[in-house]
Amino acid sequence: MRISVEHLGKSYHGTPVLRDVTFTAGPGITCVMAPSGVGKTTLLRLLLGLETPDEGSVRLPENCRWAAVFQEDRLLEHLDAWGNLHLIGTRQGEARAAAMLAELGLAETAERPVREYSGGMRRRLALIRALLAPSDALALDEPFSGLDDENRAVCRAVLQRETVGKPVLLVTHDEDDAAGLDARIIRLAPAR
Numbered sequence: 001m002r003i004s005v006e007h008l009g010k011s012y013h014g015t016p017v018l019r020d021v022t023f024t025a026g027p028g029i030t031c032v033m034a035p036s037g038v039g040k041t042t043l044l045r046l047l048l049g050l051e052t053p054d055e056g057s058v059r060l061p062e063n064c065r066w067a068a069v070f071q072e073d074r075l076l077e078h079l080d081a082w083g084n085l086h087l088i089g090t091r092q093g094e095a096r097a098a099a100m101l102a103e104l105g106l107a108e109t110a111e112r113p114v115r116e117y118s119g120g121m122r123r124r125l126a127l128i129r130a131l132l133a134p135s136d137a138l139a140l141d142e143p144f145s146g147l148d149d150e151n152r153a154v155c156r157a158v159l160q161r162e163t164v165g166k167p168v169l170l171v172t173h174d175e176d177d178a179a180g181l182d183a184r185i186i187r188l189a190p191a192r
């Protein structure tokens with residue numbers, strides 16, 4: 001599957017955020033890099049259909065299913081890790097979910113409510129949820145934020161392994177993420 005973005009433009013209150021953004025992304029990881037405020041999150045929101053473009057278009061296969069990690073974790077606080085994962089229909093994939101929880105260091109705490117998790121634990125669980133959700137493509141907004149180097153490296157390896165054959169758009173500020181992944185890089189330029 002291929003994502004095609006053509007001459008995309010978006011403004012808020014008359015101020016351009018994205019201007020004439022064009023690229024295609026096929027299977028594999030594409031890192032979207034730019035300084036803060038240059039529209040990386042806006043680009044992901046346009047891809048996901050959460051915003052409409054002012055100019056240009058996003059072309060996706062019909063019925064494309066996205067899985068996402070947003071900047072905020074969007075987990076259900078009162079549920080434990082298993083409860084959060086079951087909500088996206090992982091009951092058939094219990095063994096895979098258990099393996100991923102163990103690999104990302106969440107096996108011991110998987111039955112504790114998420115409200116007791118640290119920021120890094122939440123981030124890892126949000127990533128596992130996105131990887132286990134039925135999807136054709138992934139949109140990940142700073143998925144490794146708040147993680148130490150060791151956890152970042154494990155997360156990068158799991159992400160690379162679990163998304164073979166799918167387009168992954170990954171927003172990051174961190175050059176090490178792009179270097180540590182087998183990824184293509186798109187650099188957004190300021191629109192103004």
Ligand SMILES: Nc1ncnc2c1ncn2[C@@H]1O[C@H](COP(=O)(O)OP(=O)(O)OP(=O)(O)O)[C@@H](O)[C@H]1O
Pocket residue numbers: 012013017034035036037038039040041042043
């Ligand atoms: N819904 C909105 N209404 C008005 N302005 C918005 C809206 N969403 C984003 N913006 C503005 O658009 C610009 C780009 O925001 P965006 O979140 O896409 O940047 P970013 O590159 O992801 O930033 P960061 O790296 O800090 O997360 C910012 O100036 C922001 O204030």
